[in-house]
Amino acid sequence: MVKAYAAQMASSPLAPFEITRRAPGPEDVQIAILYCGVCHSDLHTARNEWHNTIYPSVPGHEIVGRVVAVGERVSRFKVGDLAGVGCMVDSCGHCASCAEGEEQYCENGFTGTYNGPDAGGGNTYGGYSHNIVVKESFVLHIKHDEKELAAVAPLLCAGITTYSPLRHWRVGPGMKVGIVGLGGLGHMGVKIAHAMGAHVVLFTTSPSKAADGRRLGADEVCLSSDPAQMAARAGSLDYILNTVAAPHRLEDYLQLLRRDGTMTLVGAPENPHPSPNVFSLIMKRRSLAGSLIGGIRETQEMLDFCARHGIVSDIETIRMDYINTAYERMLKSDVKYRFVIDMATL
Template identity: 60%
Template structure:
């Protein structure tokens, strides 16, 4: 085993603090990675605070990881020392079920092993994430960073990017489609960029007038202030898809009214009950559907990285010294980040 520095949540009600973390010795199919950058996702905060009720401590968050290969196991064929690589939300899956066979490991029917907070399938230890100096991961779950992509601003593509790209690809979004993106946070601004790059006509829905210019800067063709009933009435029945990135309970009925017949409302941010309830007539009367989507498979995530490199798409980021991670969490709770914090892991070297 090798010891690396990390920052961890030690309890649900104390600040993140340094931890000396043991990384496993290389298995035959493992890749060892020096972490250079790690994005900070809102899920990190939820799990650190035990908001979902299943966190075990100490917990090292972080699943938007970009780094450099330092060593490989004897069976590894796709990577060599020095390669720039990424690790996203998953580090293992069964590889045998229908979902895995279809390249959708995020839906593994035997349980996906997440990058942190999961039980390792081989030795039972808890996985620990990217707020650390290094990570050891199965080759099959390591992604190659394309030439020309900025590694720091690409880190959030491994969660925020793939979370919005996967449903757009699954539903075949492209030219001649009208897509509404609800919310202008880390997920929403990526949804706008990606839907536009895929050829769709994109409208951002926001409750804030202040985000109109910002949305257009990120590629939105149009902006609708959803709290303005008159604006909502003008777009009734006009969209093929709604990409809903809002992570808290909200009324989706007005957005259903904005869909065409056969339109689809896609949830990627909400993992709580839908409140208020959906009015069934809004679905039945126009054969509309409500769908969900969870990140993306490994092959699809590599496709996303390559697509972003070709299109010049990156996430808007604010670089972060890891010593300021608790202040960053406080700012995330207030929505005070545009749009993702990314930790420069070089700052970890000075951690206590």
């Protein structure tokens, strides 16, 4: 049995729980979890806000740890290696998306690190636990210095969620890029877009975040609640990454794009955004898009990119038994900018 923390129902707090992990098979890697980031998706799932939770639910898909066992066919990992696990632990492996290394868009549905179902038809349990067993093809190498390991954990979701669209829409030098929101996702978007060489404009409703935004790599900070500041940037941006996970007026940001500009949504609100005016799109051939994490190949690329550029998440490390308080603080945006659980406290 493996110690974990689980929600038993939507209305119950997370509490100690024991789960069973499978014994490592020939292609499996067993990881002793050292740190696990806390994602807003964890809260959505624990409280069944997306109406698809399988209980008991053990959240956590920003996992870093040390390999403690490998199957006989495993070739890329050995005992003692640092390793990570992100949002997926399996996919069909044979559809067009999987064949192209885009497992997150698996046409038969990828298997989530938690809230499965797993290959045996049960429920997958995530990183709020002492260890995890994952097939080698879904395990990632960690190349950061070990002393940064806690701050690496959020890269497995927040990092790839922002890196993937920035990479897909070819953000780089000479581009003016907007990042909407400075939270767990937004602060990673600012860091990564800056490292890619873009001119970064942070949009926030919080004047108090301006200095932090510049520290993280923003070249400009725009208070989005100020109509004059927004109007001054109309038609000036090549690309916008919108990380806000609460309903808001997309129209206000579409107006900031140049002709042929794109705004990509990565936040997943509980309720829909108000529909934008179609003329905001058709008059400038603008695009409104969405993006979901990245495939395993791209996630490894992101981790390597972040290691080369010295990028980690800004974190607050917490004990496992603080998780319910952390959820309430997360709802109030009272964290800079990601909680990470020290699993030694479980």
